[in-house]
Amino acid sequence: MVERALATLAAFAALAFGTAIAAGLPGLAPKLLPPEQAFRFSARVLDPATIEARFDVADGYYLYRDKLHFTAEPVQVRSVDLPRGQRKHDEFFGDVETYRGAVTVRLPLASPASGKNVVVRAESQGCADAGVCYPPNPQELTLAVPANGAKPGPFVEAAPKGPFR
């Protein structure tokens, strides 16, 4: 029956429309992500004495530069040279810098970690443009540094939190 088909079609179209409203109407936020999905942490071995940490910040979210910290074990991170972020004015803190999209940070180690498993820990803090902020979020991952060879290794993602870790 034409009428029924039309009604079904209309329902689907309207559903899509409704979903679009849900996603885009001003004042109504799209679904908020849990922090470990909004701020995905990964890292790789660049060479036995250097790790490259990376954050992939989801669209509509940002991280604070001065709230980003890295540590490693059993070999320490020597120094962290964070890239410049985007300037953002904050009434309370003054000018602050934020990161959006992908941000990579080189972590030079105090000594080569050849043949070791290095635990890399990141603490980050960020917000969503929708108007919420997440508390400082510690994440960690383990990198196996090869005993020899200087080629960059693959990126390893931080394990998701939860009971199935």
Add this chain to the structure above:
Amino acid sequence: MSSEPVAPAIGAPHSPKRRRLLLIAAAVVGAAALGGGIALYQRGETAPPRDGSAILALVLPDVDGRQQPLSQWRGKVLVVNFWATWCAPCREEMPHFIAAQARDGPKGLQFVGIAVVQVDKVREFAQEIRLNYPALIGGLGAIELSKALGNDLAALPFTIILDRSGSVVHTQLGPLKPAQLDALLDRLLASP
């Protein structure tokens, strides 16, 4: 969906064309409502636990280290706001809370802030914005507390509003719109 008109219409019987339009209109309204519902849900207006006794049972230190039981505000319209100094959207909505507390405090309105940061940060900020309601110190443990109270994402600001009987009437993740908040508070303060 059935081919019967979903909504009773004025002036039956309808021409097939009119019926079709009605069907489309009903589908659009239904889906928009669904979308709106989803959006509201995703915004964080989660179905609140009706009973606010878990909140009223809290005892937390204020900026001077004195233990403050929330039960002291039983019988008032209570707005419990989880916030932090590192949360810009939290700080942005607090001046409105201060104004509402000053205006409606005598009518039985009580704001209580639960800070997810250390006491020195709270004290400094409270002085700067002339906070006129208690700032209790929850530390990072307050995040877990807010999770237990329905803040699944552990994000801020998170606000719980209790009526005079101690029932949770609203929970909100993200800032409260000033007009929306005022309307709700007016309604709650008007009822005994």
